[in-house]
Amino acid sequence: MENSIFKEVRRAVKNWWLLVLTGLLLIGLGVWILMTPLAAYASLAVLFSISLTIAGLVEVAFAVSNRDAIDGWGWTLVGGIIDLALGIYLLANPAVTLETLPILLGIWLLFRGFSAIGTSVALRSYGVANWGWLLALGLGIIVFAFVIMNNPELGALNIVIWTGVGFILAGIFRIMAGLRMRRLKERLDEHSDLI
Numbered sequence: 001m002e003n004s005i006f007k008e009v010r011r012a013v014k015n016w017w018l019l020v021l022t023g024l025l026l027i028g029l030g031v032w033i034l035m036t037p038l039a040a041y042a043s044l045a046v047l048f049s050i051s052l053t054i055a056g057l058v059e060v061a062f063a064v065s066n067r068d069a070i071d072g073w074g075w076t077l078v079g080g081i082i083d084l085a086l087g088i089y090l091l092a093n094p095a096v097t098l099e100t101l102p103i104l105l106g107i108w109l110l111f112r113g114f115s116a117i118g119t120s121v122a123l124r125s126y127g128v129a130n131w132g133w134l135l136a137l138g139l140g141i142i143v144f145a146f147v148i149m150n151n152p153e154l155g156a157l158n159i160v161i162w163t164g165v166g167f168i169l170a171g172i173f174r175i176m177a178g179l180r181m182r183r184l185k186e187r188l189d190e191h192s193d194l195i
Helices: 004-012 016-035 037-065 073-092 094-125 131-150 156-190
Strands: none
Touching: 016 037, 016 156, 037 073, 037 094, 037 156, 073 094, 094 131, 094 156, 131 156
């Protein structure tokens, strides 16, 4: 019979693929931004809004499906709700997005960077190897957030480039976190007879 900690950890990692899916979405968006910088700034308002809306929905689903298994699941839920609400607001007001894009992206990336750091520390407490890489990615996301927010005078092209890099880092983090959770799930499945 499984003990309660084992069951909680097992439930917490069952939907690891949702993080990978969100990461792929963010990386795809980041690559597109870097490949089409001139068109990207005008299109970024809509794509950013759609991506935030979808990422918010997925993150809310992940948080709710793991509410009994993850300590601090509310932070993930809050992050998803913020993404969802901001995405819907920006879809309804694309002109606002164009005017405030550097600040909005910086704030969003800053929140995601701190969220990444929190997730890496949580994975460390579960004994997941290489959690330090996730911590480093979180710190990198925060650096990009400050670059974007503190230098809006760099111009639209530089904002687009930094934004693309930031999205790619955020996507890599989510994929790495999801894959680490998958490995943890596999380890738990292998040793379920011992617990």
